[in-house]
Amino acid sequence: MQKLELTLAIIKPHAVSNPVVRTFIRNILKTKFIVVRTKRVTLDTDTACRFYQEHVGKFFFNRLTTFMSSGCIDLHVLSHVNAIEMWRRCLGPTSVYKGQFQDPYCLRGMFGISDTRNVAHGSDSQDSAEREIKFFFPEFSFYHWRLDDEEWFRRGPVTFNDHLFQHVKKLA
Ligand SMILES: Nc1ncnc2c1ncn2[C@@H]1O[C@H](COP(=O)(O)OP(=O)(O)OP(=O)(O)O)[C@@H](O)[C@H]1O
Numbered sequence: 001m002q003k004l005e006l007t008l009a010i011i012k013p014h015a016v017s018n019p020v021v022r023t024f025i026r027n028i029l030k031t032k033f034i035v036v037r038t039k040r041v042t043l044d045t046d047t048a049c050r051f052y053q054e055h056v057g058k059f060f061f062n063r064l065t066t067f068m069s070s071g072c073i074d075l076h077v078l079s080h081v082n083a084i085e086m087w088r089r090c091l092g093p094t095s096v097y098k099g100q101f102q103d104p105y106c107l108r109g110m111f112g113i114s115d116t117r118n119v120a121h122g123s124d125s126q127d128s129a130e131r132e133i134k135f136f137f138p139e140f141s142f143y144h145w146r147l148d149d150e151e152w153f154r155r156g157p158v159t160f161n162d163h164l165f166q167h168v169k170k171l172a
Pocket residue numbers: 060064093094115116117118120121122123124
């Protein structure tokens with residue numbers, strides 16, 4: 001049985017503040033993935049700039065970091081075999097316009113407003129996922145994940161806790 005992979009999903013402010021979009025996305029997350037952690041935060045611009053530091057100097061950097069600190073964002077640590085690719089496939093292309101033509105049912109194609117307000121973020125590699133999860137969930141233990149939790153979530157049984165918006169171990 002292939003091991004579970006972790007990825008970070010960030011639901012961007014315009015998607016969190018729209019109840020229809022938020023509910024649609026949450027349904028995908030809880031039915032297609034194992035949701036390992038969920039947290040809602042509001043970033044200050046300094047934290048948004050640190051998170052997106054690889055884009056410093058690009059024409060959209062200021063727009064992106066201002067937008068990401070303009071309201072609540074939802075952070076989800078997702079798990080699945082090939083979680084990174086799966087979540088990015090749900091998102092579709094970075095460009096909303098491209099998504100609308102190439103893959104109209106992807107989240108960005110359906111709910112994106114612009115290339116900045118493109119619904120959500122997904123880690124693009126295992127290294128990025130680990131770095132990004134550590135950035136937002138410093139208390140998350142990769143040691144315990146690898147030692148114990150990964151196998152538990154893979155084999156089950158798990159149940160979904162709506163209040164936490166997380167899957168949790170189902171104890172006998
Ligand atoms: N040409 C652009 N114009 C405006 N905003 C952009 C543009 N390119 C990227 N961005 C913003 O910067 C974010 C990070 O860009 P990146 O190139 O890493 O895209 P991505 O990997 O598809 O998206 P993400 O990392 O958010 O999942 C994008 O999600 C988008 O919000």
